[in-house]
Amino acid sequence: MKAAPAQQIRLLDLQEIDSGLSRLAHRVRTLPELAELSRLDARLTELRDALAANATELSDLDREQRKAESDVDQVRARTERDTRRLDAGQVSSPKELEGLQSEIASLRRRQSELEEIVLEVMERREAAEARGTALRADLAAAESEREAAEDRRSSAVLEIEADRASAADRRTRVAAEVPDDLLALYTKLRDQYDGVGAAALRYGRCEGCKLALSTSELGQIRQAPADEVLRCEDCRRILVRTDESGL
Ligand SMILES: [Zn+2]
Numbered sequence: 001m002k003a004a005p006a007q008q009i010r011l012l013d014l015q016e017i018d019s020g021l022s023r024l025a026h027r028v029r030t031l032p033e034l035a036e037l038s039r040l041d042a043r044l045t046e047l048r049d050a051l052a053a054n055a056t057e058l059s060d061l062d063r064e065q066r067k068a069e070s071d072v073d074q075v076r077a078r079t080e081r082d083t084r085r086l087d088a089g090q091v092s093s094p095k096e097l098e099g100l101q102s103e104i105a106s107l108r109r110r111q112s113e114l115e116e117i118v119l120e121v122m123e124r125r126e127a128a129e130a131r132g133t134a135l136r137a138d139l140a141a142a143e144s145e146r147e148a149a150e151d152r153r154s155s156a157v158l159e160i161e162a163d164r165a166s167a168a169d170r171r172t173r174v175a176a177e178v179p180d181d182l183l184a185l186y187t188k189l190r191d192q193y194d195g196v197g198a199a200a201l202r203y204g205r206c207e208g209c210k211l212a213l214s215t216s217e218l219g220q221i222r223q224a225p226a227d228e229v230l231r232c233e234d235c236r237r238i239l240v241r242t243d244e245s246g247l
Helices: 005-029 032-087 094-175 180-192 215-223
Strands: 198-202 238-241
Touching: 005 094, 005 180, 005 198, 005 238, 032 094, 180 198, 180 238
Parallel strands: 198 238
Antiparallel strands: none
């Protein structure tokens, strides 16, 4: 393949632009904000799950409290009924009287046990409410932290996108100066060899694979016409001669 030396040099400019574009694409994919966002998303999920569990716990405790309170009411009503019967002097048989008094005593014990349960449920409810309040505060903090990280991510992406757009413009201009067949070969090799299709020969070394060329290879290159498109014997990339080739 033939191409004027100046066109071959342009290929090196194109390679530099393409490597820059790859670095920009890599930066977009590996922005530190992305890791931060995924950490925050996990945290948000965790907090929302905890809040949902907290809401369930609160409604369970509400039900438990209502049940305990209605138990207290029932026992109290029964105690009052028994007390009224006692006070009204309706019970005359001593055995029945004794039975009624002992029932009232046992109902009072039961009532105070049930009242203990109500208090205990109320305490648990207060603790659960406090946990809910703390969870909501944590959630709000994590949400605003996420929003800030998202803002940082999008401004970083915008900045990179602006660099990418200007590099893409430059690429179009430079690519227009490279002959089609050389451009096609370069594109194929770039895909094949890790994003690098063309490399400079610099002080006897291929910049693509960093290997020094042998004396006989350098000898052959010296003999080759200036417009001959050369390839590195080691990495097969297009090897471009420059003023710094050391020939
Ligand atoms: Zn090489």
